[in-house]
Amino acid sequence: MAGLLYLPRLFVYHSENINNIDLSSTFKVMEYRLYRFIMNPAMMIVWLSGLFLLYNNGLELWLLIKFLLVILMTFFHIFMKNCINEFESDNNKYSSKFFRIINEIPTVLMIFIVILVVIKPWS
Secondary structure, eight states, X not given: OHHHHHHHHHHHHHHHXXXXXXXXXXXXXXXXXXXXXXXXXXXXXXXXXXXXXXXXXXXXXXXXXXXXXXXXXXXXXXXXXXXXXXXXXXXXXXXXXXXXXXXXXXXXXXXXXXXXXXXXXXX
């Protein structure tokens, strides 16, 4: 989660400093390392633990809704990779305002996921 919350913030700063070559290259390294070494392994752990939870609990409605939200978060994760690729090729097409707005997506998804896990409605 920390990576999904922090990476769009890096994109905000990167898009605001796109013409500063030194700063832009620093952001490229930070974004790549965050995604490759923290976010990707964390996503794999999330999916493995989620499948283990499904195996142990069986098909429950709250769990299926949680999986749907995790799938949406995975799409967001993939979109972040596409943004990294665009920054890497100096071809970013999004504004800093766009990144400020989408920075809220993982927060909202996380809130709903935690509520589903804690309350476990429909179980």
